[in-house]
Amino acid sequence: MAARLSRHELSDLCLGKPPLRSLSVNDTVADALAALKKIDDNYVTVWNCHHSFIRKQQTAISKCTTCACIGKVCMVDIICFLSKPQNLSSPSAALHSPLSALIHQTSPLLVRHLPPTASLVEAIDVMHEGVQNLVIPIQNLFECFDSNTLRHNNNSTYCWITQEDVFRFLLNSIGVFSPTPANPINTLGIIDTQNLFAVCYDDPASSALDLLSLSLIYQSSVAIVDPNGKFVGEISPYRLNSCDEGVVPAMATLSAGDFTSYIDCGGPPEDLVQLVKERVEEKNLLELLHDETGLSSWSSFSSSCSSDEESCSGKNWKLGGYSGRVGRRSEAIVCYRWSSLVAVMIQALAHRVSYVWVVEEDGTLTGIVTFQGMLKVFRDHLKSMC
Known part of the structure; x- marks a missing residue:
């Protein structure tokens, strides 16, 4: 097989x-x-x-x-x-x-x-x-x-x-790889603790810019942690891809924690919208507030999302099926060291992401599992059978 x-x-x-x-x-x-x-x-x-x-x-x-x-x-x-x-x-x-x-x-x-x-x-x-x-x-x-x-x-x-296409294809024949997919991920050597990108909740959102660029290369994300290293959220490239250039003022002025609330599906809270406007004025970045710059009006973002928790509509959002861009709430996807490979794989595919965060029972962030890491397991199995 x-x-x-x-x-x-x-x-x-x-x-x-x-x-x-x-x-x-x-x-x-x-x-x-x-x-x-x-x-x-x-x-x-x-x-x-x-x-x-x-x-x-x-x-x-x-x-x-x-x-x-x-x-x-x-x-x-x-x-x-x-x-x-x-x-x-x-x-x-x-x-x-x-x-x-x-x-x-x-x-x-x-x-x-x-x-x-x-x-x-x-x-x-x-x-x-x-x-x-x-x-x-x-x-x-x-x-x-x-x-x-x-x-x-x-x-x-x-x-x-x-890589997502390949994993969906492999999932249809997951029984071929038995019993490996049922093994805990900590026994397969695929938990990455080196390329772990994180900022603190109160850090400026702009401090995550370089990490976001790196996360695109590693197909991961930027974690948000509290002072004790507890995982509290993420600034996800997958979430940001559902936004448009109208979130730039928020990225430039808010903390990492507030920024995740700002881009959450359903639209930013009014207090954050007002806070962004005030800080843009304080920093003399007034050109960000005007349509004639070529940027779309940043304030239009607040009305571009529906109240639906699963999807959004409006000029800044696209709906679609498997190939479409889908707006999601910003809850991060997590697993544990003892989670099975197939469970983690299904989590990632179900949420249209290429990674799953690994946390301890107390919420401490310990690593991340990516599609690239999981591919190694299937690659080695196929090589051994050919």
């Missing part, structure tokens, strides 16, 4: 996947912001060519010898970029920065082109190295894309496969 599972090709995981919307590295931060608001995905791909669905630049396809995805950009990248001290005083200028300003030096390592004939084991191998998204050419038996679908060199379109 394991050998048969390992022979599956990536084309099997691509069924039903939509073509990627791409931006050129020469586009601007504002272009990326506009793109993220138009698509039902948390990320937009960045390419080394000039084929951008924002600008509809289909020119010179024949002159472009190599079209390659060199990274990806999400709303968290934009929020962190606009929240930097040098950009707070002039957000309109920051929005006109080239997209290369958002591409971290490790970004090319997070995406990898693979052929659709590559095996599941090959996919798990490269993801174990830290690759998060596999860019796969779409093989079409029928032409089903609209006229606005961008094509790269050789008239190609692409989709991508995430």
